[in-house]
Amino acid sequence: MTISQLYSKKVLEHVKKPRNIGEIKNPDGMATVGNPVCGDVMRLFLKVEKKDGQEYIKNVKFQTLGCGAAIATSSMITTLVKGKTLEEAEKISNQAVAEALGGLPPVKMHCSVLAAEALQKAIANYRQTKKK
């Protein structure tokens, strides 16, 4: 199997040049999902801004240790949620991430699940810290 059959061009593009890599100092929301034993760990940072009574994702960054699909899905989800309201962002499913990447091989779908989970948890983390 050649790599192009395994991964779409879009996936390879994101592996080669991931978007929004790094860390946000003093993030409003943050989550780490996955586990080094399984091979993939993703950490997502959010900066949230309130405008016209709505909460927007002003900035988002990620750090990932993992395979090509793990890198590409985390990179893609950051581009999908940037500038969105929290309600809009929360609706982004793992399938939407996979579709935006031009599809993922079946064995790699769990990476998109991980990316969606990271986003959900980072938003939940924001809401929880806000309450305190």
Add this chain to the structure above:
Amino acid sequence: MKKKIYLDYAATTPVSSEVFKAMKPYFSHDYGNPSEPHSWGQKTRAAIDKAREQVAVFLGAQPQEIIFTSGATEAINLAHKGLVESRKKADFLPHIITSSIEHKAVLETCLHLEKLKMAEVTYLPVNENGLVQIVDLEKAIKLNTILVSIIYVNNETGVIQPIAEIGEKLKKINIERQVLGQSKVYFHTDATQAIQYFNCQVDSLGVDCLSLSGHKFYAPKGVGVLYLRKGISLTRQQDGGGQEYRLRAGTENVPFIVALGQALEIVGKQNPEINKVMEKLRDQLIAGVLQIKSTQLIGAGAKRSPHIASFLIDGAEGEAMLLLLSEKGIAVSSGSACTSGLLEPSHVLRAMGILPEKAHGSLRFSLGNQTKEEEIKEVIKVLPEVISSLRRMAPDLSDFKLK
């Protein structure tokens, strides 16, 4: 465009021009069925006979001990299942001893036999260098043991097992067993990765069965050999016509068999110095990779084949490294979960006591007859940047708690 660098010869090799030339006439010119007595058939029969002779010479065996198959996987299936089936009785459950670092062809065959309750299997552990301990092997032998199956050169690490020593030991054990009227313990080795670099004479190894695959030494994919010592009865696993001494039915793949014979003859004639040349290149690669912080050579304390060097790279995942290297025109392999399609890190690395979080960062380079020093230098130049870009991307896990 930059020249591509192929360092995945342990996965497969190109068909050499000499081999390709030898096989070519048997596609459209000399195409007779070798089972037919007419002149077309006689011509291809002669071609198969010649190839069988070439293989026999290489292995120090008799032509009637050579069975052509579709590859090492089939040869391994035939040897293990065939031996077990011919010995299994209502009151006798055959016992196989193998190692935990075998190729999947052996492991999955053994698991299948266990599942069908055709055999019981002992999977020997290995030490941190990936070596089977002969004392463990001796202890595992039971009254109903019929087969010991140990890989010659491991495909992931390049670590060499002491096959001749095991063969010697089994010879002694079998003499005792014969006196006591116990059944013989046969010895199989998967020599797939050893063919080009190590002694494969069956008598000096003391093996009864040996499997090999053509595409690892410049013959095409889809052809292999099972060497089966004369006098050993085996139940064939593919039923049909009487080909291959009634041990493997189906019209012979003449061009591929010709190619395998030719390729083995070339290996047999090659200058033994090529091992040293390749070792030098490999050691250059090892030295270069180990310059990178937090990297480690796998099986560093054992004797290894000249064509394989595998590493553990901390903080970077194998498949991601493979993809980024591929972007730069370099082909390598990894034992990470993500390259296996099974989401499990390599069973070989796990058996060596390497933790899964480490095994995900494995990278295998394998050299071949086209590998040049400039290529090794280029890899050493490119790899540090690939690794550091992935490490920069990764979260700091020092505060990470495993749940």
